[in-house]
Amino acid sequence: MxxxxxxxxxxxxxxxxxxxxxxxxxxxxxxxxxxxxxxxxxxxxxxxxxxxxxxxxxxxxxxxxxxxxxxxxxxxxxxxxxxxxxxxxxxxxxxxxxxxxxxxxxxxxxxxxxxxxxxxxxxxxxxxxxxxxxxxxxxxxxxxxxxxxxxxxxxxxAGKKFEIPQRPVCYECQLYQKVECLLQKGEPCLGPISLGGCDAVCPAAGMACEACRGPLEDANWPNMAKALQKIMPQKDVDEILEIFHVKEITKKKK
Ligand code: SF4
Ligand code: SF4
Ligand code: SF4
Missing domain, CATH: 3.40.50.700 (NADH:ubiquinone oxidoreductase-like, 20kDa subunit)
Known part of the structure; x- marks a missing residue:
């Protein structure tokens, strides 16, 4: 049947x-x-x-x-x-x-x-x-x-349990796309705290990850903030975090 x-x-x-x-x-x-x-x-x-x-x-x-x-x-x-x-x-x-x-x-x-x-x-x-x-x-x-x-x-x-691996966008960016890292070049990118699974399409196209998939469960916010603050003023950091509502999520996790 x-x-x-x-x-x-x-x-x-x-x-x-x-x-x-x-x-x-x-x-x-x-x-x-x-x-x-x-x-x-x-x-x-x-x-x-x-x-x-x-x-x-x-x-x-x-x-x-x-x-x-x-x-x-x-x-x-x-x-x-x-x-x-x-x-x-x-x-x-x-x-x-x-x-x-x-x-x-x-x-x-x-x-x-x-x-x-x-x-x-x-x-x-x-x-x-x-x-x-x-x-x-x-x-x-x-x-x-x-x-x-x-x-x-x-x-x-198939009756299986669906899960999304808790890996950052950086994982796919470096393993599969082999992109020259934007952060290391002094450009903002939220890849380290963003949930992967998108094949890092934005960095692969030369654009910053803006965390549209939301943050990782154990995202290291303090380190991300420090890396961004070296590149740009806090006001600009806040603007990036607002786009997909990540700013509110950041506040809740502090
Ligand atoms: S470009 Fe962005 S996503 Fe890719 S490794 Fe650097 S910080 Fe991570
Ligand atoms: S903004 Fe979204 S689609 Fe683009 S790299 Fe980041 S998580 Fe992936
Ligand atoms: S704006 Fe909302 S509905 Fe439109 S593509 Fe993005 S997540 Fe989907």
Missing amino acids: AKKKLKVGFFSVTSCEGCQFALLDLGEEFLELADLVDLTKMRLIEESEMGPKEKFDVAFVEGSQLLKENIKDLKDLRKRSKYLVAMGTCAHTGGIYALKKYNLGKNKAMAHVYPETHKKNFNYLAEGLSQDVEIDYILPGCPAVGKEVVRFIREMA
């Missing part, structure tokens, strides 16, 4: 949908999952809402719950899903949406970016899905790493 396929859905709350695009960018590698999954919802393939009362083995959610109706939808989806996966940095920590905490001030930023909705519908506190629903797995990154999502699905389908 053929093995039962995993029933899977991909959903967006408030998002740019870049995480779903990262999956579609895989092309054939993504389509090959059809042997393992019954993909019943994916907004980028077919217009779909969170509403219909279908149940899922795995529901992937990208984006952050910036609107109050997003919270309602999420809670409903949680009840209908065996595993709920935060896909991408917005779903994990609030990502770039969490930038609203900094600099501009609550009302000014909201009125500028969301002139129609900010007064009545806005959930100013959105900093990751886990604030409102229990999350079973996190697949971080802005966007999420397509190959990692595929590995996740394959391991779930």
Whole structure:
């Protein structure tokens, strides 16, 4: 008898949908999952809402719950899903949406970016899905790493435990990409404290790692701060740490 396929859905709350695009960018590698999954919802393939009362083995959610109706939808989806996966940095920590905490001030930023909705519908506190629903797995990154999502699905389908190795971006940068180290050249790079798994794509392209996948569990913040402070003023260090909400995470770990 053929093995039962995993029933899977991909959903967006408030998002740019870049995480779903990262999956579609895989092309054939993504389509090959059809042997393992019954993909019943994916907004980028077919217009779909969170509403219909279908149940899922795995529901992937990208984006952050910036609107109050997003919270309602999420809670409903949680009840209908065996595993709920935060896909991408917005779903994990609030990502770039969490930038609203900094600099501009609550009302000014909201009125500028969301002139129609900010007064009545806005959930100013959105900093990751886990604030409102229990999350079973996190697949971080802005966007999420397509190959990692595929590995996740394959391991779930095989009944294995999915884990992301706690290795820094520097590990892949030096082992596979063999990049001349930006930090050693006197340029800022958050690779030493950032969770690897992205193949160090940014340093490989000559750009600094900005920790879009979030920090390692045992990130050495004091050493990272010292290395950056030798290169740039604290104000600039803070700005890098704000981009993906890493500044708040740093404060919590101190
Ligand atoms: S994590 Fe990045 S790519 Fe994914 S929804 Fe958020 S902003 Fe878009
Ligand atoms: S370039 Fe960045 S990621 Fe690569 S080894 Fe240097 S600090 Fe680490
Ligand atoms: S190198 Fe850093 S910023 Fe670039 S994808 Fe990897 S974790 Fe994200």
